[in-house]
Amino acid sequence: MTALELSADPVELTAALVDVPSVSGTEDTLADMVETALRDLGHLEVVRSGNTVLARTDLGLPSRVVLAGHLDTVPINDNLPLRRTGTGDDLVLHGLGSVDMKGGDAVLLHLAATVREPRHDLTFVFYDCEEIEADRNGLGRIQRDLPDWLRGDLAIVGEPSNAVVEAGCQGTMRIEVRTKGVRAHTARAWMGENAIHALAEPLRRLAEYEPRHVEIDGCHYREGLQAVGIKGGVSGNVVPDDAVLTVNHRFAPDRDSAAAEAHLREVFDGYDIVVTDFAEGALPGLQAPVAAEFVRAAGGEPVAKLGWTDVARFAALGMAAVNFGPGDPTLAHTQQENLPAHQVHQCAEVLRRFLS
């Protein structure tokens, strides 16, 4: 086990992290290395919980920033070890986890080592099992077991955002719209009632639905309402008595899940709907002083985060929370994941400017 050199170029640190495989559930080697490196710095309080590593300053400063990144990746897909193309500013790192999110982890680890006199107290959270079932998520476990480790005035999650501040996140809800009918032989169809035909009207409403556009703190959220599954049928000569349409709603963070559900019940008025899954969105909270300061340091217009990320867990604690990390999020989970080195430097510089 080679020691991680946290003070070195964060691009080289990214490369080192990528080359330690850490598919969800197997983060122990990487977590050991991160724990050791953080302890060796000497100026941080370090706690280990499972394969999550926590570290913080306790300088008695009036504000605290939480910086979080997950250590795990999706499964290996013939995309390890790391490959490099280009040089200098055009260097690109290719490999599993380069984008999602060892580039972000490297930036945060580098700052932990090199920002010794921060303007805010700092908490670092390197957690496990983000890429799998929500109930195994390391951040969720810390929230239950060590909740004060997550408290602060601003949370920055280093998920890939193309080095742009992505604020808050939209909520997500999945529902099933179920129609019932009466089975019959198709040669005597009038004796039955076709549950698939009964989906014509809910599908019409979906197809004609106009999603809201919502502006909050200068961030533009675009909602969505999309069928993600449809299923029905008994056999080739039977009028089906059951059909189900699965719909995914993405809602701007001015609505909570109860408001989103009420809206869906209105859209599908007259139909039997069941909520099967949801996650609250997160308001950007960019009016909070520390958050506003970070947006200024990042020097750009913040944009809305449309997908759901773990920032919502921090927002649920009443904190401002943003995504900010190197890499193109649309490359996450693809075999071709690759990370331009200059974005790693850019993120490290912005955060150094903000924290120093």
Add this chain to the structure above:
Amino acid sequence: MTALELSADPVELTAALVDVPSVSGTEDTLADMVETALRDLGHLEVVRSGNTVLARTDLGLPSRVVLAGHLDTVPINDNLPLRRTGTGDDLVLHGLGSVDMKGGDAVLLHLAATVREPRHDLTFVFYDCEEIEADRNGLGRIQRDLPDWLRGDLAIVGEPSNAVVEAGCQGTMRIEVRTKGVRAHTARAWMGENAIHALAEPLRRLAEYEPRHVEIDGCHYREGLQAVGIKGGVSGNVVPDDAVLTVNHRFAPDRDSAAAEAHLREVFDGYDIVVTDFAEGALPGLQAPVAAEFVRAAGGEPVAKLGWTDVARFAALGMAAVNFGPGDPTLAHTQQENLPAHQVHQCAEVLRRFLS
């Protein structure tokens, strides 16, 4: 192997046939018994082809009636051996194949033995593998290998029809209506195109479709157009790029499959449709003199056969073809299959009157 007593009460003959299991593909024992019994009669030319047994008179009469029944059943479902309830006219036979169609077979075998001076030459066809894939159907094999054994002026298939003449049959066609879209993350749905939403319009057309009612030779056919399957979806957060609706069309025998397909292409104009399966219907052909005579002998109004049966194979040869047999067809393939004895006697009497 007990010999079958063809001259005895056809209800007892039904009971004997039910108690010789003959699930599709395993009809050999029953076919052996039928062959032996028919040969023992002495007045019929008998031919064996696989597990199909053919027998005919050759009296040089000006007309010929073909009487056909399949020997096989669907799989045993804890409904053998035969059970009896009631007595006399209220006797009911319970068990696999009682309705579909050993009651009909028993009637035909009984007539083979007891109508020694028929008004028409007679051909009996007891065939295998009706309940499984069409390409193993014994009647199809005879049509290919021994086609002249199926020729005649009228075919009577002893499928259960509640002892009512069911004439001709409707055709059936299955199509797939496929919609295409573009995948995207549901949080950025405007970058994609939802293939499930695109099924809204085909489903609306289905739900509003008014099927034809068609009268032919006094038989009332009711067409149908029914979704029998629907499928689409990639995962819970992906705008799906592919969806498919499976539709079953039942069409009256005034249309052939080409006309039915043209009609469906009109109904789903603008959509990609593929015919996956079809079977031609059969005109009742009740104006043919021998057919008209049979309808008179049956003493009742003929009704349209709405499902598809092997009568269509005879109709395709240009013959009048009807279903006529004891038993309620809606009990076929159910565990509770049961046959009122009086319908067996009724069918035997009608056919004896017609043939003698």
